[in-house]
Structures are given as C-alpha cells and as structure tokens.
Amino acid sequence: MVTATAREAAAATPDPELPQLTIDDLGILRSVEREGDTVVATITPTYSGCPAIREIGVDLRRRLAAAGFARAEVRTRLAPPWSSDWITAEGRRKLAEAGIAAPHAAPHARGPVPLTLHPSRPQVACPRCGSARTVRTADFGATACKALYRCDECREPFEYVKEI
Amino acid sequence: MSSDDNPYDLLADEHGEDHRWAFGTGFTDPLAGVDTAVPAGVDAADLAAYCLMLGDDALIYSHRLQQWITLLPELEEETAVANIALDLLGQARLLLARAAAADPSLGADEDRLAFFRDEPQFRNVRLAERADADFAELVARLFVFATWRLALFERLRASADPVLAAIAGRGVSELAYHRDYAAQWVVRLGDGTDVSRDRMRQALAAVWPLVDELFTRHPVEQALGGVAADPAAVRAEADLVIDTVLSTAGLDRPSAPPLGRVSGQTGRDGMHTEDFGYVLAELQSVARAHPDATW
Numbered sequence: 001m002v003t004a005t006a007r008e009a010a011a012a013t014p015d016p017e018l019p020q021l022t023i024d025d026l027g028i029l030r031s032v033e034r035e036g037d038t039v040v041a042t043i044t045p046t047y048s049g050c051p052a053i054r055e056i057g058v059d060l061r062r063r064l065a066a067a068g069f070a071r072a073e074v075r076t077r078l079a080p081p082w083s084s085d086w087i088t089a090e091g092r093r094k095l096a097e098a099g100i101a102a103p104h105a106a107p108h109a110r111g112p113v114p115l116t117l118h119p120s121r122p123q124v125a126c127p128r129c130g131s132a133r134t135v136r137t138a139d140f141g142a143t144a145c146k147a148l149y150r151c152d153e154c155r156e157p158f159e160y161v162k163e164i
Numbered sequence: 165m166s167s168d169d170n171p172y173d174l175l176a177d178e179h180g181e182d183h184r185w186a187f188g189t190g191f192t193d194p195l196a197g198v199d200t201a202v203p204a205g206v207d208a209a210d211l212a213a214y215c216l217m218l219g220d221d222a223l224i225y226s227h228r229l230q231q232w233i234t235l236l237p238e239l240e241e242e243t244a245v246a247n248i249a250l251d252l253l254g255q256a257r258l259l260l261a262r263a264a265a266a267d268p269s270l271g272a273d274e275d276r277l278a279f280f281r282d283e284p285q286f287r288n289v290r291l292a293e294r295a296d297a298d299f300a301e302l303v304a305r306l307f308v309f310a311t312w313r314l315a316l317f318e319r320l321r322a323s324a325d326p327v328l329a330a331i332a333g334r335g336v337s338e339l340a341y342h343r344d345y346a347a348q349w350v351v352r353l354g355d356g357t358d359v360s361r362d363r364m365r366q367a368l369a370a371v372w373p374l375v376d377e378l379f380t381r382h383p384v385e386q387a388l389g390g391v392a393a394d395p396a397a398v399r400a401e402a403d404l405v406i407d408t409v410l411s412t413a414g415l416d417r418p419s420a421p422p423l424g425r426v427s428g429q430t431g432r433d434g435m436h437t438e439d440f441g442y443v444l445a446e447l448q449s450v451a452r453a454h455p456d457a458t459w
Contacts, residue, residue, distance in 0.1 A: 045334075047250075047251060047334070047338060048251055048254030048255045048257075048338060049254025053194075076197045077197070077198070078198060078330035079326065080333065081333045081334040111318070112318055112401060113314065113340040115343070115344065117344075117351060117408075117409065138240040138243060139344070140243045140244040140345070144247055148240070148243075
C-alpha cells in the first residue's frame with residue numbers, strides 16, 4: 001500500500017538532536033497521507049525554538065523521494081502542542097539504551113500553572129545503575145527538551161527528557 | 165560500523181554541502197502548512213499589530229539574554245539562559261510569521277520584520293530592551309517578564325485566533341520553566357547573604373519602574389477582545405505570584421514610581437528608551453550589512 005510505504009520511509013527519519021530515536025519514536029511525526037499525487041507528512045515541533053525542525057523537513061523529503069515519492073510536502077501542525085507523553089514505548093527503550101532517562105507523565109493542567117519554588121520533581125531513576133538516589137542539577141540541558149541529573153550511587157551525570 | 169548505523173554520519177554525509185545540518189544553515193517558514201486565515205470578524209491589521217507586540221517582546225528580550233552567554237556565573241546558568249533565549253526566539257519567529265501572514269500589507273516576512281524595521285516600528289515593552297547591570301538584574305527582569313508573559317499566554321490558549329492559541333499552547337510550558345528558574349534565583353539571592361540580598365533588592369528597584377507598562381492595556385488589545393489577552397486583567401494573578409516569591413525571599417515589593425510616557429507613548433507605541441538603539445543595532449547589523457544575503 002502506497003501510504004504504508006511512505007509512512008515507513010518517513011518514520012525512519014532520525015531526530016538530529018536525539019539521533020538514536022526517529023521522529024516516529026518521539027511522536028513528532030503526526031501523520032503521512034496522500035493528497036492526489038503528493039505525499040503530505042505532518043510534524044509537530046517539540047519546543048517553539050526547536051532548531052532541528054528545518055533539518056527534519058529536509059530529511060523527510062529526501063527519504064520520501066528515495067522511496068519513490070518525488071512529490072512530498074512537509075507541514076507543521078502546532079496544535080495540540082507536542083507532549084513528551086507521545087514518545088513511544090520503543091522510543092523510551094532507545095532513550096534508556098542511550099543513557100537518557102525517559103520522562104514521567106506530563107502535567108495536564110488547563111488552568112494557571114502552579115509556581116515551583118522548591119524542587120518537587122518526581123524521582124528519576126539513574127539510567128545506568130537504576131539507583132533512585134539521583135538529584136537534578138539543572139532544569140535546562142544541552143537541548144531544550146532535557147534536564148541534567150546526577151546519580152549519587154554511581155556518581156555519573158545523566159540527562160532526563162523533561163515532561164511537558 | 166556502516167554509515168547507516170551511525171546517525172551522525174548519516175546526517176553529515178547524505179545531505180550534500182547545501183543541506184549539512186548546523187544552526188543557522190537555513191530556516192523555513194515556521195508556519196509552513198499551518199492555516200493562517202484570519203478568523204471572521206477579526207481585524208487583520210489589529211491582529212498583526214498584536215502579534216508584533218508579543219513577537220517583539222520575545223525577539224528583543226531573547227537578544228538581551230543572548231548577550232549574557234559566556235558571562236554567566238556557572239555552566240548551569242549558561243545552559244539555562246541560552247535555552248530560555250532559544251525558546252523566546254522560537255516564540256518570536258512564530259509570532260512575527262503570524263503577523264506577516266495575517267496582514268500581507270506589511271509586505272514582509274519574519275526576517276524582514278526582525279531585521280529591517282527601525283526603532284519606532286518595534287512594539288516591545290521597554291522592560292524587554294533594558295540592559296542588565298548584573299546577574300541580579302537578569303534574575304529580576306526575567307522573573308517579572310516570565311511571570312507576566314506566562315499569565316498572558318495562559319489566557320491566549322483560548323484566543324479566537326487558532327494560530328495564536330496554538331503558539332500560546334506551546335509557550336505556556338516553556339514560560340513556566342522560565343518563571344520557576346528566575347523565581348528560584350530570586351529566593352536564593354534574597355534569602356542568601358547580606359550582599360546577595362542587597363544586590364537583589366537593588367535589582368528589583370532598578371527594574372520596577374518598567375513593570376506598570378506590562379499591565380497597561382493598549383488600544384490594539386482593547387480592540388481585539390476574544391483574540392488578545394487583556395494585560396490589565398492578569399495583574400492580580402501576576403501580583404500574587406510576585407508577592408509569594410518576594411515574601412519567600414524575604415524581600416519587599418519596591419515602591420519606585422513607574423517610568424512615564426514620552427509624548428503620551430510607551431514601547432507599545434514605538435517609543436523606546438536609550439538602551440533600545442544599542443540592542444537593535446547589534447541584532448540587525450549583519451543583516452543590514454548584507455541586505456541581499458540568503459541563508
């Protein structure tokens with residue numbers, strides 16, 4: 001089936017900032033559909049300033065062309081905003097394999113966001129040794145989607161994909 | 165290991181020189197594929213003007229934060245401020261693109277709006293353009309800015325313009341991180357040593373004259389009921405957050421009088437402070453030196 005082939009080709013696109021994962025693993029790829037003779041791939045950026053989104057678009061079109069879909073279009077869908085809950089089970093497995101802790105369930109508050117003055121983050125298990133004795137060292141990491149942690153058991157720093 | 169096994173090689177090898185991935189190698193319209201039709205009953209020029217206000221706030225403040233990079237006290241602060249600046253730059257791109265799409269009579273795309281408008285055409289609040297004298301001022305200004313903008317974006321999630329609502333829907337979770345980061349620093353400095361408390365107190369006093377403008381309703385916001393968030397209406401909830409943080413930090417709310425209007429105008433009308441010319445010149449210098457460049 002044409003759409004299934006296109007979907008498979010699009011789904012294999014790696015994320016430039018988490019290249020162990022595909023955009024399908026991350027839940028960025030929202031749909032792949034036929035519109036006449038054009039394949040339309042729809043993606044949702046993770047963060048407003050995600051610098052990888054343009055490269056993802058270029059790579060998507062290239063992969064679709066290689067799979068025989070010369071006419072391909074990449075569209076952005078902004079709503080609903082991307083949620084870390086969209087990361088698939090396979091994506092979470094690959095994160096763990098790469099030494100990156102997978103996110104807890106995202107908050108779904110619709111009203112005002114409560115102020116957090118003291119670290120009350122859920123405990124994150126160390127992806128290397130499994131210990132729960134970890135501390136968050138920074139809310140912001142090397143990319144927009146990650147926070148920094150340290151494991152007090154194995155003494156290694158590690159990254160955590162933030163729950164949003 | 166074949167190149168198929170290594171995603172970094174894959175990205176570098178298969179794209180050719182034109183498409184090698186790097187920051188700044190090319191940007192497409194951030195609203196590509198998004199339906200940007202202006203909803204019925206909404207004035208396109210007002211909507212564009214409003215998106216410029218919110219977009220300029222983010223663009224100019226992001227640039228001020230970027231000026232801090234390499235100067236911050238710790239690596240964690242470098243990554244935090246860089247990430248916050250990046251989030252705001254992303255919001256700015258979306259909002260300027262939304263302005264350009266809403267009102268084609270602007271005759272501009274997001275790049276032209278960012279790099280080729282002059283000072284009086286920028287609609288940012290004056291708080292956004294201020295140069296920080298020290299880290300405490302960065303903290304004070306970020307705290308006020310993020311608290312205010314988060315309160316606005318929480319309401320904008322229900323905007324009658326679906327594009328604005330979508331931009332706000334993403335922005336809320338980003339701004340919540342920005343506000344918490346700044347608030348935690350206000351407490352850490354205010355509840356710290358005599359020196360840090362004194363510096364934090366001075367920083368709040370320095371920033372405070374610019375706070376009133378944030379919560380002053382502009383005629384464009386008045387005209388866009390249902391589309392815009394009324395800044396006057398979010399003052400109470402923003403004040404609640406501010407007072408909670410200040411009291412936890414052991415600090416008093418400054419009593420400095422608000423910075424006045426100039427010829428009846430504020431930043432929202434294009435009337436800016438002396439600081440603005442410097443930050444705008446730096447932001448625009450490369451684009452203006454090479455006006456025909458593409459990237």
